[in-house]
Amino acid sequence: MKLIVGLGNPGKQYENTRHNIGFKVIDELAERWNAPLNQMKFNGMYATVHRPEGKVLLLKPLTYMNLSGESVRPLMDYFEIDPEDIVILYDDLDLPPGQLRLRQKGSAGGHNGMRSLIQHLGTQEFNRIRIGIGRPSGGMKVPDYVLSNFSTDESAIIRESIVKSADASEAWLKQPFLSVMNDFNSQ
16 A cells, blocks of 8 residues: 655645645545545545555645644554655745655755654655745745745646646556656656
8 A cells, every 4th residue: 555645734725825735736636536535534634546556545634734744654554554655745945846856765854744754754764756836035934935825927837746746646656766756856
């Protein structure tokens, strides 16, 4: 069984914010696979999907970003999912809007959602797809920036990054993550 987790914040007011791009990728996969997230467990909303490659869970933690590990770890324990069988999708300030960076391990890099995951999983070694949102300009503070909506000018590139992230997630179901990294990091 594999687990695909999109990080974000629950609630209508956060729906289209930069911090919720991980949720948007989960929405894209749920739509592609006709798999509504209609199950609740461990403070997360998820779907169980039976694919030709095996069973896959799509998860949106509802703990708010900074406590994401509190939802992911118990779900992994309950379904007996190992860290190598997960991929985490999340926003990254250090990448230009729309750029993807896939990694198999690494630090939190200042991202509180990742810090929570590393703490609760007890390892930095798990697959991740970082989705660029760029850095704030004009003196805007980072918390305000990540909780702001994408501009109209950014919409097309962000939509493309959501689609590519979903494509990379699907590719991971068929091949090792290292191969997916080689394919998608070069794009």
